[in-house]
Amino acid sequence: MISERFKELRKHNLTGFVPYLVANYPNKDIFDEALAALSNMGADLIEIGIPFTDPIAEGKTIESAHHASLKNGFNLTNFLNQIKNFKNRFDTHIVAMGYANSFLNPSIEEVSQKSREAGFDGFLIVDMPYEETDTFKLIKGRDLEFIQLVAPTSTQENIERGLSNNPSLIYYITQRGVTGANNLDLTEVQNNLKDLQKITNVPIITGFGIKSSEHIKAFKDYTDGIVIGSALIECLANSNPIKSMKDFLAPILEELKNE
């Protein structure tokens, strides 16, 4: 279970590593290789973006990756077989992260069922509001966990409404803006994470615009996991993508492990 993994990390005062990839970006082979490499590097959870035509919360980098993957013929059914193969070799936790419309076709029950069978551990649906409680129940009914987004603009009332759905993990969005944005206010994030921990014991991962060991250093004592998304996707666009990704991640992983 994702929740247990992160509770364990918290117990040992560790900060989890949560990389984000876009399914089959830049292509199927490199994606598979990146997924395996990240598992071998000790990822605690990997978020896999399900490509969508209109990913409204994404900045340019990830939006382009979504479109590129769709252009290459991304298909969820085929992709789930790929995931099955990955899960035969690795026990790394993985969640499908995406937009409501990708999860509702043909129905949330069917997509949940098939995703679970393929080996997904959970969902993070960016535009699924706390109010859609039935949807969260259906997801959990298929033995999947889900991650709840909390933003700097979230009111306490709304956070509590979200918590009543019993998420396994909270994903704290560091800034007002899209993924990969450059408006990080380190102190504000630290304070908000502190406040959030007063409201709930649910483990918290933190993401949006985190791309340096300096960021990791600033946040790691306040969160149970760090999400690296856009910066990773940029590495994968390079000519030697896996090496570029590993080089980029080396200092970040070191900082994460640094007590």
Added chain:
Amino acid sequence: MNKGYYGKFGGIFIPETLSFALRELDTLYQDIKNDTTFNNELQDIYIHYVGRPSPLYFAEKYTENIGGPKIWFKREDLNHTGAHKINNTVGQALLAKKLGKKRIIAETGAGQHGVATATICAKLGLECVIYMGETDIQRQELNVFKINTLGAKVVPVSSGTATLKDALNESIRDWVTNVENTHYIIGSVTGPHPYPEIVRDFNSISGKELKDQSIERFEKLPDMVIACVGGGSNAMGVFAPFVDDLNVELVGIEAGGVSDSDIGSASINDGSIGVLHGAKTMILQNNSGEILETSSISAGLDYPGVGPEHAYLADIDRAKYKKVFDSQALDAFYKVSRLEGIIPALETAHAIAYLEELSDINKDKNVVVNMSGRGDKDLYSVMSL
């Protein structure tokens, strides 16, 4: 039922960052919508700035030509800025002022909503940024120039299909980033709650006037009201006051594109249920839930979704939704220009084209077409056909 739903359609499908802004807007709107001071202020702008009420015009030659029911046009094309869009933008700009937000963003397809937004922002002294797809910028050059002239900024959007839906995506991204000082004036009855309700209410001034004008002119309610539907704001505005008058037939006209083999933009006729831009509604998508690239001769109808309340009215059979193709719309564009001396917007021409189907209806019946906009903005693109 969850908040903001119309039957199984609607909802608030947005990233959490925007949640507080939508709640704030909803709370303010519910407080203010029956507030006398606010409504007086709005009425004053409607009368002296927009030029309301818009006339109900009897289209005598068109009636003769069709040889069926009496045909009337509700002249929203005579509003300041040339379309129904201003009804919504003035209302929302006043809301933005009450919210204390000094920066306005909006998406635009045909450019009418962009112009209507830039116009009221100029009047009220609000900063204004308009997102517009590059494809639309090319086919609506005149409106881009108008927006700039009004002191607003046009930001070209090149991602995806570079049309209205991508302009909407970019607007949402801007709003997520600047949500604390920015109000997003959505231009149609689409998007997350409370937008479909707000945009409907501000546009319903046309339907309310039509009700009174019908009694005045022909001593009863219309037998049929016809309006074009892209997102569906002009249609929802003119339909809303009649929804409970079950004898009034409501007909929405969607854009079918070139032909039936084309994807077109007819979300209710050809689409299926899904989530796009914050609402669960009828959308044009493939089996994997990816949004399709739509097409229409009219930029304002070229959108793969539709307001959730329209999806609901279709679902419960209260309104029917028909499809008109590009060539039929173009025929109507010329026909109404020549018979009545009114050059309609290509969007509106879709609704007018449907009149050809009505020759069998009794001569005593009264059919009203919502003349949602005028055609000046489309002259360049029609010229180049």
